[in-house]
Amino acid sequence: MTMVDKADPGEVENDEPTELALIEERKFEKRRKIEAFVIPIGTVICLLIIWQIGVRLFGVPTYIAPAPSDVGETLFSQFPLLLKNFWPTLFEAVLGFITGNLAAVLIAIAFVHSKNAEKAFFPIAVFINTIPILAIAPILALIFGSGLTAKVMIAALICFFPTLVNMVRGLQSVSPQALELARILSASKSEVFWKIRLPSSLPFLFSALKIAATTCVIGAIVGEWIGADVGLGALILDATFNYRSPLLYATVFMSSGLSVLLFAAVTIAERRIIRWHT
Amino acid sequence: MPSGATNQEAATGLPPVAASLTNAYVRFGAFTAIENLSLDVEDGAFYTILGPSGCGKSTLLRLVSDLIPAASGEVNIFGKSTEEARLAREFAFVFQDATLLPWRTALQNVQLPLEIGRKRGVKIPISDKSPSELLDLVGLSGREDALPHELSGGMRQRVAIARALVCKPKLLLMDEPFGALDEMTRDHLNLQLLKIWKETGVTILFVTHSIPEAVFLGQKVLMLASHPGRLREVVDIDLPYPREIKLRDTPEFTRHAAYLRELLETC
Numbered sequence A: 001m002t003m004v005d006k007a008d009p010g011e012v013e014n015d016e017p018t019e020l021a022l023i024e025e026r027k028f029e030k031r032r033k034i035e036a037f038v039i040p041i042g043t044v045i046c047l048l049i050i051w052q053i054g055v056r057l058f059g060v061p062t063y064i065a066p067a068p069s070d071v072g073e074t075l076f077s078q079f080p081l082l083l084k085n086f087w088p089t090l091f092e093a094v095l096g097f098i099t100g101n102l103a104a105v106l107i108a109i110a111f112v113h114s115k116n117a118e119k120a121f122f123p124i125a126v127f128i129n130t131i132p133i134l135a136i137a138p139i140l141a142l143i144f145g146s147g148l149t150a151k152v153m154i155a156a157l158i159c160f161f162p163t164l165v166n167m168v169r170g171l172q173s174v175s176p177q178a179l180e181l182a183r184i185l186s187a188s189k190s191e192v193f194w195k196i197r198l199p200s201s202l203p204f205l206f207s208a209l210k211i212a213a214t215t216c217v218i219g220a221i222v223g224e225w226i227g228a229d230v231g232l233g234a235l236i237l238d239a240t241f242n243y244r245s246p247l248l249y250a251t252v253f254m255s256s257g258l259s260v261l262l263f264a265a266v267t268i269a270e271r272r273i274i275r276w277h278t
Numbered sequence B: 001m002p003s004g005a006t007n008q009e010a011a012t013g014l015p016p017v018a019a020s021l022t023n024a025y026v027r028f029g030a031f032t033a034i035e036n037l038s039l040d041v042e043d044g045a046f047y048t049i050l051g052p053s054g055c056g057k058s059t060l061l062r063l064v065s066d067l068i069p070a071a072s073g074e075v076n077i078f079g080k081s082t083e084e085a086r087l088a089r090e091f092a093f094v095f096q097d098a099t100l101l102p103w104r105t106a107l108q109n110v111q112l113p114l115e116i117g118r119k120r121g122v123k124i125p126i127s128d129k130s131p132s133e134l135l136d137l138v139g140l141s142g143r144e145d146a147l148p149h150e151l152s153g154g155m156r157q158r159v160a161i162a163r164a165l166v167c168k169p170k171l172l173l174m175d176e177p178f179g180a181l182d183e184m185t186r187d188h189l190n191l192q193l194l195k196i197w198k199e200t201g202v203t204i205l206f207v208t209h210s211i212p213e214a215v216f217l218g219q220k221v222l223m224l225a226s227h228p229g230r231l232r233e234v235v236d237i238d239l240p241y242p243r244e245i246k247l248r249d250t251p252e253f254t255r256h257a258a259y260l261r262e263l264l265e266t267c
């Protein structure tokens, strides 16, 4: 050991500072990561405490604004009820997500391949997009009845437009140079589509899917407001009309949890699929 | 396969021709980008193309590679029309930016030409070297699985060269391929390109805006003039191969460069 050290003192001298620097840097990185978590969580906890104290101090009735402890307690005691209403909404949201995005992707492909299709249908898509979802939901409920279909259609409709626009942009994002390369290789239209256009559109598609992951939950809940006896939307109405404020807050919390869950799923899929930089 | 060019050689005793342009014109609307260009590109030779910016150097390569049509005149590649030559993969193109597909690894990018056109029964020539051997040839062994964004600009351009070689082209068209690289990388790639040229015997048309690069690489320099784009002069560079970087310090090299600079100023 000593022999080696003596034989090559330069190496030791050279290595130690860099290694120390590396360790320092890692510590710094770690601290930054911890801070990124700790600061927002700390803020939330502080706000909850202020809320709790405020409600108790001023004696606000529970049905107007429940204390966080009441909501927490309900979240815990009513969990089976919340979960029973969670699954239908999840199901509607996911089905709507798939339907709306699939339709958007297919129509985007049609638009990119046929300028006439785009000219004919894009204005209609824009028009439908300008109608507030709350206004169009009753119409869809009339058409599709009070069952699952209406909720799925409302969730699908709310996903549709952002994905359509992004997908069209994505499919057109191919560099002219890449198309010249394809031309020199005498690539067919379908080869250009599968090997160049579709992969280039994926980053655009995923940014739309992340939007859709949260809006499809809104769609499902709005659908349930029009008429449903299960689901988080139905539970929100029920809790509101019966002044069960802690339950209302707990349901809202579950709804937001559902959005986070879907958003996280899309983000994980994106990280696995898109490994390149654009 | 006896090409038209070899027949021609047998008949006339002239060297075989890789590409020939006869009174070729290219027009963009009312604008004439190339006017009355006639040229025989000798098979197996290394041509560099110089000219003022906007004189039609890229247009010339795009004309030869069937990316744009001739308004009039004729362009033949190994006795075929440019379209037939394109379908038979007689030529490959290297762009100024590497134009790699960012989601494909280096190796997958090199394989791309082999995956295209296979289903339609187009007979594609294939290099004797496998895609990974071609990556070795351009000095990228061990980086097969790297994605383009993980490679430097010079490395990306080498991947593009390997991709161009994978279908064993007889004619290689290069449009300022090293224009965006630093000088050291450019020198290195110049030497590597000369080595590849010698090993494969491919005919090369190489556009550059650097006079030293044009002299260093080319057997012949095509000097184009602008307004309208036309062939000004074909300059022979009678410097022996293999060429090394220090060739640039010799008086003969300087003489060629000086001549071209003068010519360029009057284009």
Ligand SMILES: Nc1ncnc2c1ncn2[C@@H]1O[C@H](COP(=O)(O)OP(=O)(O)O)[C@@H](O)[C@H]1O
Binding pocket: B028, B031, B033, B051, B052, B053, B054, B055, B056, B057, B058, B059, B060, B229
């Ligand atoms: N697609 C096009 N449409 C109209 N004009 C073009 C087009 N491509 C090139 N040109 C014009 O033709 C001339 C030659 O262009 P180019 O071949 O790119 O020049 P360079 O010698 O710099 O490569 C330029 O004046 C350019 O503006």
Ligand SMILES: [Mg+2]
Binding pocket: B057, B058, B059, B175
């Ligand atoms: Mg150019």
